[in-house]
Amino acid sequence: MQLSTENLVLDANSAIDFQLHTTFSDGVWAPEGLIDHAKAAGFGLIAITDHDRTDTVAELQTLAAAKQMPVLVAAELSTRWRGESVDVLCFGYNPEAPALRQASTRVWDMQHANTTQAFAKMRAKGYTLIKDLLEDDEVEQAKMLATILALPSARQPQELTKLLPKLNAEFDEPALWKVMEEVGVRFEGNDIADVVAAVHEDGGVCLIAHPGRGVYYPVFDPPLLDELRAEVPIDGFEAYYPLHKPEQTAMYLDYAEKHDLLISAGSDSHGNNRDPIPYPAQHVRKLLERVGVTVKA
Secondary structure (H helix, E strand, C coil): CCCCCCCCEECCCCEEEEEECECCCCCCECHHHHHHHHHHCCEEEEEECCECCCCCHHHHHHHHHHHCCCEECEEEEEEEECCEEEEEEEECCCCCCCHHHHHHHHHHHHHHHHHHHHHHHHHHCCCCCCCHHHCCCHHHHHHHHHHHHCCCHHHHHHHHHCCCHHHHHHCCHHHHHHHHHHCCCCCCCEEHHHHHHHHHHCCCEEEECCCCCCCCCCCCCHHHHHHHHHHCCCCEEEEECCCCCHHHHHHHHHHHHHHCCEEEECCCECCCCCCCCCEEHHHHHHHHHHCCCEECC
16 A cells, blocks of 8 residues: 655654544544645644544545645554543554454444444433334334444444433533443443554554543543553653643653653544644654654754
8 A cells, every 4th residue: 555654754843733533433524625624724744543443544545645645544542441441542553454453343343232232221211212203113213223333433422322312401411421321331442452562563653642631531640651551562642632731741741751752742623623733743753753754853
């Protein structure tokens, strides 16, 4: 496969954004539209990190070549560590190698099983009705489920919540997700050690996404990073992220320098929350050089 980043050289101030999401997972950007936007905005390189999608690389690289807009091979993989969700950003892996592709397929299979089981439990509790007339209509219920299962795995839990219009109206987001947890809805993921091993086997690097974001994820401080690194050979983390506080970014930069780790920079743009952010390439020079991109002094 011909990659759009082959022999790529960037200026130190070239704009990059290494966390972007399209309709291939849970974003609203059309892949072509996102690439067009990045080119028009003057980006030198972007990474489209759709959740658990390693099967779209060829299509993205074809678009990148046609648009003459370099796109780094990348994906955001859903993982679990100590029972909690930890998303990891995978960069520069060989898209034709099998290990990471198999890991993403496992997530797809696990999420399909979870969606099917949760839907059945929601029906048993009478939660799934959009219209009262659908309550006893087995054909319509089957169509609902089939429609959700046809979506990317990262979208399926959110789509299940849309079957609960009354609860959506009455509860805030945390309360709504508590109800969803009660019927067994969860974002599935591989063990983080398995994903890191797969990325390394396929020649790439693996970084923790938005380590200071919190909410549905653990907030990584130096002691927790020490604990994770004692168990898993993670390559670094996303230090530059729009929801990180300045002191968090400074802490991550200091920790990365102390332990010789890679750092990334990403907006987490889904197309309905924020536009891509033009981080300077020099912020992630070590990462770029690790994946074969030259950054001028």
